[in-house]
Amino acid sequence: MGIILEVKNLTKKFGGLTAVNDFSFEIKRGEFIGLIGPNGAGKTTVFNLISGFEKTNSGTIYFDGIDITRMRPYKIVNLGIARTFQLVRSFKFLNLLDNIIVPSLSKRGRKSSKEIGTDEYASSILASVGLVDKARIPPVILPHGDLRKLQIGKAIASNPQLLLLDEPFSGLSHEEQKVINDLIIELYEDGVTIFITGHVLRELMNLVPRVLAMHQGKLIADGPPREVANNKIVLEAYLGRGDEFA
Ligand SMILES: Nc1ncnc2c1ncn2[C@@H]1O[C@H](COP(=O)(O)OP(=O)(O)O)[C@@H](O)[C@H]1O
Ligand SMILES: [Mg+2]
Known part of the structure; x- marks a missing residue:
């Protein structure tokens, strides 16, 4: 399977705050992958950078081998990346x-x-x-x-070809979550590559085979959800934040 998305050393600053800090990862075509992290970790900013809604300070983003780092959002949509918003x-x-x-x-x-x-x-x-x-x-x-x-x-x-879903389960009842969950699985089975965020690992635990964890703009883990859930650095990132974890 080829690489559909390659993110290299992505950094985004808002004034003195580094929302995304030297962030790198790759997604293979046809993958189903999650991005977790406590509120404020930088997940939405990563999506905003990929979809062209924010401009990066440094780093590069390749989609299907094409450099999309400074492309306008509509061009990125035309290449085959769509996104949903955390706030509907x-x-x-x-x-x-x-x-x-x-x-x-x-x-x-x-x-x-x-x-x-x-x-x-x-x-x-x-x-x-x-x-x-x-x-x-x-x-x-x-x-x-x-x-x-x-x-x-x-x-x-x-x-x-690539669908970015920003916290699609947030604010939904269990029944509504189940409907969205099934819909996402159908899209994945249809061959769409899916990248999905959540701030509660539980939501993604049984859905994705691979999850990236981020904290304060940095990638802190990358692996199967169960492995990431037991990662010491990930557990520490969630500790004391009052965020629900698992
Ligand atoms: N447009 C913006 N201007 C200033 N700060 C921002 C902006 N967008 C995000 N941030 C800050 O960047 C950090 C990461 O935010 P965000 O990407 O929304 O995190 P997450 O989606 O993981 O909750 C937070 O500290 C947030 O306050
Ligand atoms: Mg967010």
């Missing part, structure tokens, strides 16, 4: 169908369907995330779990 975002005044149609008009989204920007294509995506019954409803009146499904639908409408 959607087009509030468009119904769910139109929320899906917008990203389906991206370059890769168009390639994935002959029925460009059609209701049929958007409906099939809404169906795959379990929201087809609500196609004509605006997102403002949806429960939180449905908004997370919509986020994932919007991300897959652009036909990504």
